[in-house]
Amino acid sequence: xxxxxxxxxxxxxxxxxxxxxxxxxxxxxxxxxxxxxxxxxxxxxxxxxxxxxxxxxxxxxxxxxxxxxxxxxxxxxxxxxxxxxxxxxxxxxxxxxxxxxxxxxxxxxxxxxxxxxxxxxxxxxxxxxxxxxxxxxxxxxxxxxxxxxxxxxxxxxxxxxxxxxxxxxxxxxxxxxxxxxxxxxxxxxxxxxxxxxxxxxxxxxxxxxxxxxxxxxxxxxxxxxxxxxxxxxxxxxxxxxxxxxxxxxxxxxxxxxxxxxxxxxxxxxxxxxxxxxxxxxxxxxxxxxxxxxxxxxxxxxxxxxxxxxxxxxxxxxxxxxxxxxxxxxxxxxxxxxxxxxxxxxxxxx
Numbered sequence: 001x002x003x004x005x006x007x008x009x010x011x012x013x014x015x016x017x018x019x020x021x022x023x024x025x026x027x028x029x030x031x032x033x034x035x036x037x038x039x040x041x042x043x044x045x046x047x048x049x050x051x052x053x054x055x056x057x058x059x060x061x062x063x064x065x066x067x068x069x070x071x072x073x074x075x076x077x078x079x080x081x082x083x084x085x086x087x088x089x090x091x092x093x094x095x096x097x098x099x100x101x102x103x104x105x106x107x108x109x110x111x112x113x114x115x116x117x118x119x120x121x122x123x124x125x126x127x128x129x130x131x132x133x134x135x136x137x138x139x140x141x142x143x144x145x146x147x148x149x150x151x152x153x154x155x156x157x158x159x160x161x162x163x164x165x166x167x168x169x170x171x172x173x174x175x176x177x178x179x180x181x182x183x184x185x186x187x188x189x190x191x192x193x194x195x196x197x198x199x200x201x202x203x204x205x206x207x208x209x210x211x212x213x214x215x216x217x218x219x220x221x222x223x224x225x226x227x228x229x230x231x232x233x234x235x236x237x238x239x240x241x242x243x244x245x246x247x248x249x250x251x252x253x254x255x256x257x258x259x260x261x262x263x264x265x266x267x268x269x270x271x272x273x274x275x276x277x278x279x280x281x282x283x284x285x286x287x288x289x290x291x292x293x294x295x296x297x298x299x300x301x302x303x304x305x306x307x308x309x310x311x312x313x314x315x316x317x318x319x320x321x322x323x324x325x326x327x328x329x330x331x332x333x334x335x336x337x338x339x340x341x342x343x344x345x346x347x348x349x
Contacts, residue, residue, distance in 0.1 A: 021302060039067040039114035039341070045121045046103035051079040053232070058088035059117070060127035065134075071111060072121065081121075100204030101193065101210070108195045114341065116190040122232050124189040130225040133189040136223055136336035138297045138341050143194040143220040144211070146180065147187035149229035164246050166254065172209070175257055175264075176216040183212045184249075194220065197331065205245045206252040213256050217328065218335055227244070262324055266317025273310035276302045291293035 043061050047054050058070055072085035074094050086092045095106045104118065115134055119125050129147060137145045169183040186208060194215070202210045215222050258265045280303035288294055 001124045038110075039086035039138065040066055041115045041117065041133075042113035043068050043070040043117045043119065043130075044104075044107045044111065045072045045119055046072065046095075046100055046107065047072055047076060047077060047081045047121035048075040048100075049077045049079045049081060049084065050121040051077070051081045051084045053089075054081055054121045055084045055088040057119070057121050057123050057127070058085055058090045059116075061130060062089060062132045064127045065117075067322040068117070069111075069113070070108065073107055075099070075103050085121075087114045087220075097203070099203040099205075101200065101204050101207035104207050105202075108198060108200060108349050114192050114197050116192070118186070118188050118190065120186040124230050124232055125230040126230070129187075129225065130189075132225055133187075133227075135226060137189045137191060140223065141340055142223055143191045143341075144183060144215050144222040145189045146222070146224045147227040148182040148224040149185055149187075150226045152228045162181055162267065168209070168249055170248075171253055172212060175253070176213055177260060179216060179222060180212055184208045186226065188306075191341040193335055193340065195340055199331075199336065202252065204248060206249045209249050209252050210256070213260065216275075218258050218332055220335075234320060247309070260324060260328075262320035263317040266320070269313040270310045270317070273306050277306035277310060 043065060045054065045057060045061075051056075054133075056071060059074065061068070063069055070090045072082070072084040072090040074092060076094075076098055076142055077157050082092050082094070092111070093106075095103045097103075097106075107118075115137060117130055117134065119127075119130075125147060133145045133147060136142065150289060165182065165184045169180060172178070172183055179301070184205075188211070197218075198211070198214050200207070200210065214220075282295055284294060284300050284303065287296075294300055
C-alpha cells in the first residue's frame with residue numbers, strides 16, 4: 001500500500017483517565033497514549049531541459065505516492081520544462097544557479113517534510129519502487145536508502161558510465177568504508193535529519209558523491225535496494241558529460257578526503273616527499289662516505305628541502321586531524337538534534 005502523508009506537525013497525544021472499577025490502577029492507566037501519524041513525504045525532482053519526460057515522471061510518482069507533495073525545481077530550462085511539470089500537477093519552483101548541486105541545496109533548504117525522495121526528471125528511474133524505498137527507510141529507522149541501478153536494457157546504463165561508477169565507488173569505499181555499491185545513483189530516500197544536517201557545497205553532478213560521503217562520515221544507518229533503470233525516452237538527452245563530470249567527481253573525492261581524512265591525506269604527501277628526498281640524498285651520501293666531499297650541493301639542498309616539506313605535511317595532517325574531529329563532533333550533535341524518522345511516523349500505517 002503506498003504511503004499516505006498527512007499535513008500535521010506532531011503526533012497527536014491523548015491522555016485517557018482510568019475508569020472507576022474494581023481493577024487496581026497502574027502507571028499504564030495514566031500514561032499518555034501516542035497515536036503515530038503518517039509521514040509527510042516530498043518528492044524532489046531537479047530538472048534542466050526535461051520537457052520530454054518530466055510530465056510522465058510527475059504522473060507516475062503521483063500514482064505511486066498519491067498524497068505526496070511533488071516539487072519540480074527548474075534550473076534555467078529553455079524547452080518548457082516548468083510548464084509541462086505544472087500541467088502535470090507538480091509544485092514548480094526555480095533555481096537560477098546552474099548545476100544539480102545548486103538545485104538540491106535549494107530544495108533541501110526550502111522544503112519541510114519527514115521523508116524526502118530525490119529523483120531525476122529524465123524518466124529513467126522506476127516510480128513503482130518509491131514505496132519500497134520509503135518503507136525500508138521508516139521500518140528500519142534509516143537515514144538514507146539508495147536505489148541501486150539494475151539496467152533493464154543494454155542502452156540504459158552505458159559501459160563507460162558503469163565502469164566509472166564502479167571505479168569511483170571503489171575509491172570511496174577504500175577511503176570511507178564499503179557500504180554502498182552505486183554511489184552515483186540519483187534516486188534516494190532521505191530522513192529529515194539527514195537533509196537538515198547536510199552541509200551541501202557541491203554545484204554539479206558531484207552532489208551524489210557528497211551525499212554518500214556525508215552518510216559514511218557520520219556513520220548513519222543506510223541501505224540500498226536494487227531497482228530497474230531504463231533508457232531515456234526519445235528526444236531526451238543526458239546532461240552528464242562523461243570525462244568532464246568524471247573529473248569533477250574525482251576532484252570532489254580528493255577534496256573530501258583532504259577535509260575528512262586529513263591525516264591519511266597528508267601522510268601520503270609525507271611519504272611522497274620523503275621518498276623523493278631519500279632518493280636524491282642517497283647518491284650524495286654514498287659519495288660523501290667515499291670521498292668526504294659533497295660535489296652536488298644544489299641536489300643536497302633540494303633533498304633537504306623535500307624532507308622539510310615531508311615533515312611539514314605530516315605536521316599539518318596531525319593538526320588538521322584534531323580540527324576535523326572537532327568538526328565531526330559538531331556535525332554529529334547537529335544531526336542528533338533532529339528527531340529520527342520513527343519518532344514522528346508509523347511505518348505500519
